Amino acid sequence: GYFVKSFVVNLQDYGTTAVSASGNVSGTAINTFFIKPNIYAVEPTEGTIGTIVTITGSGYETMDAVTIAFGATPVIQTAAADNSGWFSSVFTVDTQSYGTMVIRATGASSESAQNSFKIKPQVYSVLPTEGTVGTVVSIKGNGYAVIDVITVAFGTNSNIKKANANSYGSFETSFTIDTQVYGLTNIIATGTSSESAAGSFFIHANVYRVSPIKGTVGSQVVISGTGYAAGDTIRVDFGKTLNIQSATADGIGKFQTSLVVDVQAYGSTTIKATGVSSEAAVNSFIIIPDIY
Numbered sequence: 528g529y530f531v532k533s534f535v536v537n538l539q540d541y542g543t544t545a546v547s548a549s550g551n552v553s554g555t556a557i558n559t560f561f562i563k564p565n566i567y568a569v570e571p572t573e574g575t576i577g578t579i580v581t582i583t584g585s586g587y588e589t590m591d592a593v594t595i596a597f598g599a600t601p602v603i604q605t606a607a608a609d610n611s612g613w614f615s616s617v618f619t620v621d622t623q624s625y626g627t628m629v630i631r632a633t634g635a636s637s638e639s640a641q642n643s644f645k646i647k648p649q650v651y652s653v654l655p656t657e658g659t660v661g662t663v664v665s666i667k668g669n670g671y672a673v674i675d676v677i678t679v680a681f682g683t684n685s686n687i688k689k690a691n692a693n694s695y696g697s698f699e700t701s702f703t704i705d706t707q708v709y710g711l712t713n714i715i716a717t718g719t720s721s722e723s724a725a726g727s728f729f730i731h732a733n734v735y736r737v738s739p740i741k742g743t744v745g746s747q748v749v750i751s752g753t754g755y756a757a758g759d760t761i762r763v764d765f766g767k768t769l770n771i772q773s774a775t776a777d778g779i780g781k782f783q784t785s786l787v788v789d790v791q792a793y794g795s796t797t798i799k800a801t802g803v804s805s806e807a808a809v810n811s812f813i814i815i816p817d818i819y
Contacts, residue, residue, distance in 0.1 A: 528553065536562065540612030541588045541637040562586045562612075564640035566632055573645035575724075576669045578620045580630075580644055587612040588636035597621070597644070598628035608634065620646060624696030625672045625721040646670050648696075650716050650726035659733035659808075660753040662704045664714075669697040672720035681705070681728070682712040683779075692718065704730065708780035709756045709805035730754045730780075732808040734800050743817035746788045748798075755780040756804035765789070765812075766796040776802065788814060 530548075544562055549555040568583040587593060587608040595616060597603040600623070606616035614632075625646055633639040652667035671677060675692040678685075679702060690700035698716075712730055717723040736751040755761060755776040763772040765786055774784035782800075796814055801807040 536560070538585055538611050538613055540608075540610075541586055541591070541634065564612075564632065564634060564637055566630060566640045566642040569630060569642045569644055572643075573647055574620060575647050575649035575651075576620050576622050577649075577651070579617055580620060581615065581617045582630060582632065582642065583613075583615045584608075584632050584640060585611075585613045586637075586640070587614060587632075587634040591634040591636050594633050594635070596629075596631040596633070598623045598646075606632075612637075620644070622669055622695050622697060624692075624694075625670055625675070625718065646696075648716070648718060648722050648724040650714060650724045653714060653726040653728060656727070657729035657731060658704065659731050659735070660704050660706050661733075661735065663701055664704060664728055665699065665701040666714060666716070666726060667697070667699045668692075668716050668724060669695070670721075670724070671696040671698060671718040675718040675720050677719075678717050680713075680715040680717070682707045682730075690716075696721075704728065706753050706779050706781055708776075709754050709759070709802065732780075732800070732802060732806050734798060734808045734810040737798060737810045737812055740811075741813035741815055742788060743815055743819075744788050744790050745817075745819070747785055748788060748812055749783065749785045750798055750800065750810070751781075751783045752776075752800050752808060753779075753781045754805070754808070755782060755802040759802040759804045761803075762801050764797075764799040764801070766791045774800075780805075788812070 564586040566584045591608040593606045595604040604618040606614045608614045631641045648670040650668045671692040677690045679688040681687040688702040690698045692698045714726040732754040759776040761774045765771040772786040774782040776782045
């Protein structure tokens, strides 16, 4: 008369539940099983601050009021179980520090169950998002470890700035764009006690110097530019004269060349330097009268 049988507990509410076994000849025997709450699904299981998380639980009391705690936040959301003790709820990850956070769902008429979600760092703000060499950029991040030391890398510069996270794992800092090549450039912020997160900044071409800034026809003018592609071929136009000079950018997108002011009318005259593999940038030179 001995038997062994296994089964999967189906969706029922919290508490002591009868298990009965009935034989065709021998009759019925009864024992019990205690159903406890369970958070059986967390989607997603990791992400950054601001991520929307869906949690699903079962084994709560029928129509139970469920309070959801997340990490340091005692009540991030509330939910109500249905008549089978099941609930589903969503919450937004609030500002907390890096690492695995406990999600705890406590029923008013039952007990608690827990699961987890991992907070990862992010660089959530880069301002401005584009500009030339010399631009001052402010960046903000969160999801780092408490008082984390953060190293900011920009493109080929592995340590353009350091910053410290606060007691919530957030930081803010600024740096000046150094001389690097044209295009989308990565910003990587790495915490000593956490992980890395990325943002980006687009470097544009710039004719940043014209020397002198004014003179007569026949003057020699030196122009300097940055933010071009490495080894870029650059065509220089001056006012109505196309391709008055050419230049080649170096390995970090910088160039310098000179031109002789040709016969053009008085006034502000555009200098345009166009890279074959990048873009154009402009500056100006003022032609002044001369009795020659």
